Amino acid sequence: MTPRALLDFWTQKSLAVRIALTSAFFGLILTGGAIVVGFYALSQQLDTRAAEELKGKRDLLLHMLSEIPSPEAIAQNKHRFEDLLIGHDDLHLALTDPATGQWVASFSEVAKQSVFALDASAAINTTIAAWRMPNNSQLNAIRGIGPVANGEAVRYYLSLDRRHDRKLLSGFINTTVVALPIMLLVVALGAWLIARTSLAPLRRFHQLAASIGTQSLSHRVSSSGLPKELHELAEAFNGMLIRIDDGYQRLQEFSGELAHEMRTPIATLLGRTQVTLSQCRTVANLRNVLEGNVEELERLSRLIADMLFIASADHNENILKCAPVDLGKEARQVAEYLSLIAEERGLTIEVTGSATILGDRLLVQRAITNLLSNAIRHAHANSEVNLLIAFENENTTLAVVNEGDGIAAENLERVFDRFYRADAARARLDGGAGLGLAIVRSIMSAHEGQVSAKSLVNGKTTFTLSFPVKNFPCLNMPKSATVSSMDD
Numbered sequence: 001m002t003p004r005a006l007l008d009f010w011t012q013k014s015l016a017v018r019i020a021l022t023s024a025f026f027g028l029i030l031t032g033g034a035i036v037v038g039f040y041a042l043s044q045q046l047d048t049r050a051a052e053e054l055k056g057k058r059d060l061l062l063h064m065l066s067e068i069p070s071p072e073a074i075a076q077n078k079h080r081f082e083d084l085l086i087g088h089d090d091l092h093l094a095l096t097d098p099a100t101g102q103w104v105a106s107f108s109e110v111a112k113q114s115v116f117a118l119d120a121s122a123a124i125n126t127t128i129a130a131w132r133m134p135n136n137s138q139l140n141a142i143r144g145i146g147p148v149a150n151g152e153a154v155r156y157y158l159s160l161d162r163r164h165d166r167k168l169l170s171g172f173i174n175t176t177v178v179a180l181p182i183m184l185l186v187v188a189l190g191a192w193l194i195a196r197t198s199l200a201p202l203r204r205f206h207q208l209a210a211s212i213g214t215q216s217l218s219h220r221v222s223s224s225g226l227p228k229e230l231h232e233l234a235e236a237f238n239g240m241l242i243r244i245d246d247g248y249q250r251l252q253e254f255s256g257e258l259a260h261e262m263r264t265p266i267a268t269l270l271g272r273t274q275v276t277l278s279q280c281r282t283v284a285n286l287r288n289v290l291e292g293n294v295e296e297l298e299r300l301s302r303l304i305a306d307m308l309f310i311a312s313a314d315h316n317e318n319i320l321k322c323a324p325v326d327l328g329k330e331a332r333q334v335a336e337y338l339s340l341i342a343e344e345r346g347l348t349i350e351v352t353g354s355a356t357i358l359g360d361r362l363l364v365q366r367a368i369t370n371l372l373s374n375a376i377r378h379a380h381a382n383s384e385v386n387l388l389i390a391f392e393n394e395n396t397t398l399a400v401v402n403e404g405d406g407i408a409a410e411n412l413e414r415v416f417d418r419f420y421r422a423d424a425a426r427a428r429l430d431g432g433a434g435l436g437l438a439i440v441r442s443i444m445s446a447h448e449g450q451v452s453a454k455s456l457v458n459g460k461t462t463f464t465l466s467f468p469v470k471n472f473p474c475l476n477m478p479k480s481a482t483v484s485s486m487d488d
Contacts, residue, residue: 016195023191024184031183035176042172046165050140051128054160057091058142060084061156065146071097071154074105081107090161098145098155110139114159118143131159138162201226205237217245253418262303265296306435310418310442320360320446327398328354330361331387334368338376346382353389355396357467359447367443367451368398370436371463375402378461395449399464407455415453416441440465 061084068077074095085091085107094111095104106112110133117131118141128142141159148154204221211219220241221234276289328351335349342349349372357364368387375385379402388399407415418438437451440463444451448468455461 015199016192019195020188020192024188027184027187028180031180035180039169039172043169046162046168050160050162050165054128054140054142054158057084057088057160058144058156058158061093061158062146065148065154065156068148070148070150071104071152073148074154078105081105090164092139092157092159092161094157096155096157098153104154110159110161111157114139114141114157117141118157138166198227201230205233208237212241217241217248262300265300265303269293269296303435306439307418310435310438320363322358323361325357325359325361325364326354327357327364327389327396330365331368331389331398334365334372335387338369338372341373342376342385345376345379347376347379348384349376349387350384351387351389355389355391357396359467363443363446367440367465368400370440371400371465374436375400375404375461375463378402378404380404394469395466396469397464397466399462401460401462403459404461406457406459406461407453408457412453412455416451437463 061081064080064084068074074081081093085093092108092111092114094106094115096102096115097104113133114131118129128140130138130140132138139159139161141157143155143157145153145155208219208221220238226234272289272292276286281289331351335351339349372385372387379385383403386399386401388397388401390397390399416437418435440451444465444467450466451463452466453461453463
């Protein structure tokens with residue numbers, strides 16, 4: 001199987017199966033390591049035990065030899081040596097004359113073979129040697145010279161057959177080979193059950209995701225009973241659904257509002273054109289119709305441009321071209337530009353204060369223009385409109401104040417919504433589309449600032465622009481561009 005095919009096979013498996021297989025794989029590694037360590041430790045323990053047993057028998061043998069009168073008496077005391085070997089069918093003893101090499105006593109055929117095997121080695125009485133029989137059986141042996149009671153000596157060959165130890169190690173391996181697959185299967189099955197049980201709450205996400213549609217964006221994942229990790233995931237998932245729902249609702253509102261606002265100029269254009277085409281017209285009549293159509297098209301163009309601007313601001317697109325902006329200078333320029341309209345209604349415009357901020361000059365100018373034109377439109381005739389620039393609570397503020405009918409409390413919260421008009425008939429008469437204050441809010445949002453309104457019925461209405469001193473969208477400005485604020 002190629003690596004690519006193996007990867008495809010792996011990725012196609014369920015998460016529970018992958019966890020089970022991974023657990024079995026690591027279980028195999030850990031268990032295999034434990035088996036190797038256990039086998040080595042057991043082998044070392046058996047070797048140590050065999051050596052100690054052999055040395056113990058050697059010491060007992062030397063003690064027995066010291067009680068034998070002479071080498072010749074060994075044959076008469078053979079039963080004593082047999083007592084040493086009784087119950088130890090794996091222990092073999094041979095005694096020879098060290099001078100002549102002749103047999104003194106032998107207690108098994110294996111003992112005779114040990115004489116030839118050990119004489120060919122360099123083993124001494126303090127060294128345990130290993131040798132093998134023709135059938136490849138391994139034995140540990142020790143040889144040396146032991147004195148009898150009259151001072152003469154005999155050579156002893158004491159061997160220990162390790163077949164029982166080999167059987168124990170072989171049984172350990174066989175048991176491990178049989179038990180290891182079963183144990184790994186149990187581990188894999190247990191890991192699969194644990195993973196499947198632990199991942200069961202994810203079915204909530206699957207069921208919700210499968211049921212989500214344009215008419216069911218209000219559904220949410222229940223976080224009750226979920227573990228901490230999935231609880232956080234549920235909160236994040238619900239937050240995502242809230243944002244999607246909000247965006248979808250805003251898109252629906254945007255589509256409906258835009259269609260509603262575009263319907264009137266398009267219907268007007270269509271009706272005027274159809275009426276004009278229904279009969280012959282003079283050039284003057286056609287010119288009048290076309291001029292009226294141009295006005296409607298210009299209004300429609302402004303509406304589309306304003307909606308595109310608001311849409312780009314709502315999507316946090318980078319629309320700022322930051323530079324130092326003198327609020328006092330911009331406010332005076334706007335006031336001068338709108339002074340003719342104000343004079344028609346007997347209004348006077350006063351600008352007080354000055355401050356410099358970091359921002360997009362054209363957008364700031366547009367926000368001031370929208371607020372001031374709105375104040376002029378709704379101010380009482382022969383009154384005064386004030387633009388107040390100040391520094392308050394680490395914010396640079398520009399307030400536009402006018403005396404007028406005021407805005408009712410129930411309408412005050414909605415004045416910044418798109419296409420909202422507290423007085424729809426008057427707004428249409430003035431040519432407004434209800435986007436001016438929505439544009440102001442978008443401009444301030446782009447500057448990480450705020451716009452607020454407060455009003456008294458038949459009293460003062462105040463719209464305030466608040467620019468933060470630390471203007472986050474403009475932090476990448478050169479160090480030479482600083483923010484300052486002063487009062488006149």
